[in-house]
Amino acid sequence: MATTEILLAGFGGQGILFAGKILAYCGLMDGKELSWLPSYGPEMRGGTCNCSVCVSDQPIGSPLVLTPDILIAMNQPSFDKFVKDVRPGGKVFFDSGLIEATTDRTDIELFGIPSQQMADDNALKGGSNIILLGKVIKETGIFSLDIMKKGIEKVVPPSKAALIPNNFKAIELGMNA
């Protein structure tokens, strides 16, 4: 497989870096080459936040994602800022409850699901990011559900292991959305 470049973007606190970390660990579990690069600095303390993840069979060159194959946008400014950069043929995943998807691009695929609302309805507080990941693996096939579960188990710290079933549930919600 060629390199898949993924960009995740949203507000600080929406779990952008965490979702990126899950994708990175999926790559690790899947025996791939990968890189994970956060925006750092003031973004970590609130405001906008984004994260680049590259997954490949080859060593990763530049870890900075400028033309994503997959964009995961969790707020309006992120969608507006990055949708123009998506590679032709790329896929955009976003929270349709928070984002009005206005773009004149016809060479990309848009997948909007009301992930925040779905999380709230299913008592999965803070699970919007994971629900979107479920949609991503269903529509792109980048990782299997099995690898995704392994990735989640790696990222969730032992002290919060009780939350793992909720994350699995969020993935399945996203896959079925």
Add this chain to the structure above:
Amino acid sequence: MERNLMKGNEALAEAAIRAGCKCFFGYPITPQTELAAYMAKRMHKAGGVFLQAESEIAAINMVLGAASTGVRAMTSSSSPGVSLKSEGVSYIAGSDLPAVIINVQRGGPGLGGIQPSQADYWQATKALGHGDFQLIVYAPASVQEMVDFVVKAFDSADKYRMPVMILADGLLGQMMEPVSFPEINPDAYDKSSWAANGHGFKREHHIINSLYLKPDELEKSVVDRYKKYDIIKETETDAELYLTEDCDILLCAFGATARVVKSAVNDARAQGIKAGLFRPKTLWPFPVKEINEAAKNAKVLLSVEMSMGQMVDDIKLAVNCSKPVEFYGRTGGIIPTPVEVLEQIKKIGGTL
């Protein structure tokens, strides 16, 4: 070997502990802070000392003190903090002490910014402090090299009794990549002839000193040190040569920039342009033999850096100005993109 996923800063800290670093002194600064935070968490469990000093100046002087006793000691910072350490580094060099200094570079001058930069190349390779002295400078380009080079750095520091620097940048410090920790058996160096670690009235006391009031004595100490540097220049250079055998245009880049450039070289090759990459892993000593080997068939060289072109002079000197050396760079915290670099390759390569 088990693959771990770690940030460059954290992987470097873990490797330093495994390499036998027993004393870490530092002061927080973005984008290096995870390194100190990791040390704070792990060092005491590894039987060592972590101490957050009141300033960078204090931290480097604590390194001087710890290194005087013969233990492996390290400090880390980012660009403005490294400037503060320069006096201490000069004293460490003048006292012939082994120590490891990490610079996870950010944009400058002044407080600059917090995004990645390579604008401390001159500082690291030419003048990190006053007086006649050099540091060995390693330039990692991956999280794995953050690990491998810090192990090397401690060994080189002990072997030559001198300060050694890892010149990284914010991108390498912040990114996560798979990394393996090799079996690390730190070489044992006999420090009994100089370490000031307590004589118990059983031997002459050892003096750690950089003050020589008699010029002839000072001159001799400096000249002796430069004989050591000659050996290092002969034996310690290291570089990666990528697709250089038949290249018309040789790109030169180190650290994180070399990753971007490698992508651009691959893109250029796909378009039929014979590009290659020379990546120095040691910035001092500069890999003179290696760059001449890489450049033997090239018609032009192109240095790509996250600075205004600080490595260009070293390249010109190394190839003795036998070929044109062009430059492309971004600075202030902006990372050049493979697309930009490819454009430069085409622009320069188009005239070949």
